[in-house]
Amino acid sequence: MIEVSCRLVRPRFVLDANFTAASGCVALFGPSGSGKSTIVRLLAGLERPERGRIVMEGRTLVDTEARIDVPVHKRRVGLVFQDGQLLPHLSVRQNLDYGRSFAPRDARGVPFDAVVDLLGVGHLLKARPATLSGGERQRVSIGRALLAAPRLLVMDEPLASLDAARKLEILPFIERLRDEWALPIVYVSHAVEEVARLANTVVRMSGGRVVAAGAPGDVIGAAVPDTGGETYPRLSFVSAKVVRERPEFSVVILTHPAGEIVLPGSGFREGDAVRVAIAATNVALATEEPRGLSVRTRLKGRVAGIDHGEGPSVHVTVELAGGDRIVALLTRLAVADLGLKVGRDVFALVKAVAIDETAVGTLRRNQAAR
Structure with a gap:
């Protein structure tokens, strides 16, 4: 279960978001500038709300009234970004090991070989990021995040820079994380097809607010116009x-x-x-x-x-x-x-x-x- 109730004020933007979602894959969905990435930063501890509370799987990460603010390195939130952000001077194996170095000593992390097998990167371990395709870089990025033994995996527009073929390559891996490993995922996207495929719960954002939250059929199955002027096909x-x-x-x-x-x-x-x-x-x-x-x-x-x-x-x-x-x-x-x-x-x-x-x-x- 993830609970978010936060207010954050920035020049020309105010986030005032409230939602509760069961475990599984929670999609933050909406147009650019709607507040999706701001919520990601709040979950990871990279931003702090002026007022609010964040609870993940029964563990309070932020409570401004109780003066609780768990440090970034103790939150155990794995981040996967659009561009992968691999270290270019390290091999694939070394990039994966770098993620493993952030896992707490007492954490029950996923074994290295299991991650390599899941993501199908065994033949790439000696390669450098510059020689990888976009889909391969994203798989390695996901593996690095997994080896840090996260309690929550946050994926911020992870497929936005990939073509259709590479998207079809990555999506099954994310489904396996959701279903076979039961790892809670927060998935950020404005691509309705990705959200329809992956999400158990959809949180629809517009102008810094939650305009709808619930099952995919209830949230993106309805033609709800966004205040930003963007509409999506009825599914x-x-x-x-x-x-x-x-x-x-x-x-x-x-x-x-x-x-x-x-x-x-x-x-x-x-x-x-x-x-x-x-x-x-x-x-x-x-x-x-x-x-x-x-x-x-x-x-x-x-x-x-x-x-x-x-x-x-x-x-x-x-x-x-x-x-x-x-x-x-x-x-x-x-x-x-x-x-x-x-x-x-x-x-x-x-x-x-x-x-x-x-x-x-x-x-x-x-x-x-x-």
Whole structure:
């Protein structure tokens, strides 16, 4: 459990943030300048609030009324930044050992070999940072933070400088830290796909304040505009299970009570439980089961709500067989021509190529397949 209630005043910026989040991966989400990195600095002890309290896993780090302010080196907060910040004159092994030197002697840290194995950097131990790819540098940076035996891992925009391929390389490692090692993570990002994939809890920031906090489907599944003028696509979250792989087509097939879901990519095993985030702009609706159509994902459901408005488009919410909901962004003309209304049976259609692979996360790995 992480509890934050802090006020910090700086020229042209005031942070007044309050939230409580269960352990797992807590995402601080919002546009640049919303206060995400300031909270990171408060958690790490690099800033001190004028007023407030920070509690991590039952341990009070800051309480201005009680005059508690745990020093940086005693907080055991591991930091991973956007650029990795590796020491250029040291090898990968030496950078990892540098992180291990910060672990308290009595701490039950993660063994060196286990970290190397988890992050797949064994073949890089003699290399210097300048020879590494962006994804490799970030893996080493994560390893260095882990070897310091942190109680909390804080990742501040760790994938922002990486391309899509390198992001897909790193995301599974972060999922394993969250699930297999049960390490509490605070993940900072303004990338909705990363947050949708990794977070158990999302804290949405705007103008130095928390505007929403809760499960991903409740916080980034709703089209809440930010006061900074930034909006994000409305997302739906659908949970399904991998039933088979089609490597010859580079796709996997998921089963859901409403129908099959076809996903691009690999890395999933039969039996894996998967959460898929789908943007409303990538969903079409049909009132009859379509035939002779290239779209492979066709999910049965019933219209549960229509957000009526005066603009050209509206959000239509469909309750799928099995209980999940999916939202489609349609023109008001299409809603009228199809005669859509609450209670009408429909099929939600999603193109596989429209699904962002970075927004597809494993909820539970099939251990038997290992």
